[in-house]
Amino acid sequence: MRNTELVQWFRQSTPYVNLHREKTFVIMLDGEVVESPNLSNIINDINLLHSLGIKLVIIFGARPQINQLLAQNKHQSEYYNNIRITTSEALDIVKQAVGRVHYDLFARLSLRHSNAPVMDVISSNFILAQPIGVVDGVDYALTGKIRRINIDGIKDQLDRNAVVLMGPIAPSVTGEMFNLPFEEIATQIAIRLKADKLIGFCAEQGVLNENGEVIADLQPQEAQNYLNQFIEKGEYHTAKSRFLQAAADVCRSGVKRAHLISYQEDGALLQELFSRDGIGTQVSIEESEVNRIATVQDIPGLLELIRPLEQQGILVRRSREQLEMEISHYMIIERDGVIIACAALYPYDDEKMAEMACVAVHPDYRDSSRGDVLLTEIKKRARNLGMEKLFVLTTRTTQWFQERGFELAEAEDLPKYKRDNYNYQRRSKVLILPL
Numbered sequence: 272m273r274n275t276e277l278v279q280w281f282r283q284s285t286p287y288v289n290l291h292r293e294k295t296f297v298i299m300l301d302g303e304v305v306e307s308p309n310l311s312n313i314i315n316d317i318n319l320l321h322s323l324g325i326k327l328v329i330i331f332g333a334r335p336q337i338n339q340l341l342a343q344n345k346h347q348s349e350y351y352n353n354i355r356i357t358t359s360e361a362l363d364i365v366k367q368a369v370g371r372v373h374y375d376l377f378a379r380l381s382l383r384h385s386n387a388p389v390m391d392v393i394s395s396n397f398i399l400a401q402p403i404g405v406v407d408g409v410d411y412a413l414t415g416k417i418r419r420i421n422i423d424g425i426k427d428q429l430d431r432n433a434v435v436l437m438g439p440i441a442p443s444v445t446g447e448m449f450n451l452p453f454e455e456i457a458t459q460i461a462i463r464l465k466a467d468k469l470i471g472f473c474a475e476q477g478v479l480n481e482n483g484e485v486i487a488d489l490q491p492q493e494a495q496n497y498l499n500q501f502i503e504k505g506e507y508h509t510a511k512s513r514f515l516q517a518a519a520d521v522c523r524s525g526v527k528r529a530h531l532i533s534y535q536e537d538g539a540l541l542q543e544l545f546s547r548d549g550i551g552t553q554v555s556i557e558e559s560e561v562n563r564i565a566t567v568q569d570i571p572g573l574l575e576l577i578r579p580l581e582q583q584g585i586l587v588r589r590s591r592e593q594l595e596m597e598i599s600h601y602m603i604i605e606r607d608g609v610i611i612a613c614a615a616l617y618p619y620d621d622e623k624m625a626e627m628a629c630v631a632v633h634p635d636y637r638d639s640s641r642g643d644v645l646l647t648e649i650k651k652r653a654r655n656l657g658m659e660k661l662f663v664l665t666t667r668t669t670q671w672f673q674e675r676g677f678e679l680a681e682a683e684d685l686p687k688y689k690r691d692n693y694n695y696q697r698r699s700k701v702l703i704l705p706l
């Protein structure tokens with residue numbers, strides 16, 4: 272039996288596979304995530320990302336595991352500014368808990384299905400720590416902060432296809448070990464590596480609004496505002512808050528996107544990365560949509576957008592070669608690196624007329640004025656080229672253009688070249704708009 276859903280999903284994911292290849296993602300695995308029954312699926316999906324050529328740095332935390340072991344040992348930590356004060360007695364316990372999580376993740380990441388490519392997992396002293404010291408009269412003891420990161424060392428490992436795994440403990444140059452907040456490690460690594468994405472997991476689908484719905488997009492300041500609310504409620508030590516802390520910081524420092532998804536939902540990571548809109552919360556600094564002139568690199572994405580419309584007979588078929596030659600005539604709307612709309616402009620200088628052709632908006636993005644955005648931009652470009660009229664040939668979209676000021680005309684009204692090549696069988700309507 273044919274599984275058309277699978278075929279469709281596989282095809283739709285192609286642009287994202289190309290988009291993510293060779294990119295660097297920093298993944299935050301909070302101790303909460305490590306506890307989750309869904310961890311094996313998450314690790315399988317991380318394995319898949321690696322097979323698709325994505326460079327991965329995994330930073331794990333172990334706060335719940337540390338707390339549990341401290342409680343078993345009847346030890347209670349004190350906090351200042353939401354950071355644990357690590358005594359030498361506590362550090363021994365921290366090392367045990369972190370060590371267990373580390374080896375557990377190590378084992379899970381090494382699990383390989385037959386035929387899967389070998390994945391080297393590397394942990395090294397890429398980070399050197401130093402004590403936080405005394406703040407406001409409070410001595411943080413063996414709680415540290417980052418002193419230096421061996422970024423080149425990490426890059427070397429990523430270039431040779433290894434996955435880098437790091438936990439919340441790092442040595443100092445004096446040979447002592449320090450306990451570090453894992454969100455700080457993830458933040459600094461993502462910034463210094465100039466990572467393409469920071470990815471984190473939490474118990475819900477993402478950040479939720481008052482109605483319990485996922486907020487799809489947040490600017491760094493908005494992420495910070497939510498974090499402040501959570502801190503006020505005493506919820507700093509959740510996977511969500513620690514991700515938001517890191518996300519707000521990395522996005523302000525040049526990392527393009529940070530994604531927060533559920534660790535409870537099987538496949539959330541793949542859905543977020545390989546579908547058009549994702550399912551979690553994305554923190555990013557830039558507008559997610561841009562209009563620009565197409566380049567040869569956009570041809571696969573353009574074909575993906577227009578081929579279904581050509582097959583339905585709505586657009587005239589264009590070969591890849593034709594697109595390559597005429598690519599500079601095309602403008603596109605790009606959303607998160609994927610082309611969701613296009614239109615082309617062909618000027619006929621002698622008649623001072625230009626054709627608006629190949630107008631298409633992806634079905635998922637229609638009825639939100641993107642067609643109008645394309646038309647406004649094409650009109651502006653045509654005017655800049657000294658054109659006096661804009662025309663279209665269409666079989667099924669006549670009204671849309673009429674509602675925007677185009678008027679029905681005849682094939683004889685077209686520029687000579689178009690007139691001579693008019694396909695009378697197709698019986699397209701001719702519509703003209705004075706500029």
Ligand SMILES: CC(C)(COP(=O)(O)OP(=O)(O)OC[C@H]1O[C@@H](n2cnc3c(N)ncnc32)[C@H](O)[C@@H]1OP(=O)(O)O)[C@@H](O)C(=O)NCCC(=O)NCCS
Nearest residue numbers: 630631632637638639640641642643664665667668670671
């Ligand atoms: C035509 C098209 C580009 C419009 O894109 P869009 O971003 O959805 O357009 P807008 O949001 O600016 O406009 C939406 C309005 O146009 C209407 N509309 C969409 N297709 C239409 C059509 N074929 N005929 C008449 N009206 C149409 C919608 O119903 C909506 O009307 P409303 O505002 O009253 O609700 C898009 O529907 C598309 O890609 N269609 C398939 C390709 C095509 O027909 N291209 C033109 C060939 S020359």
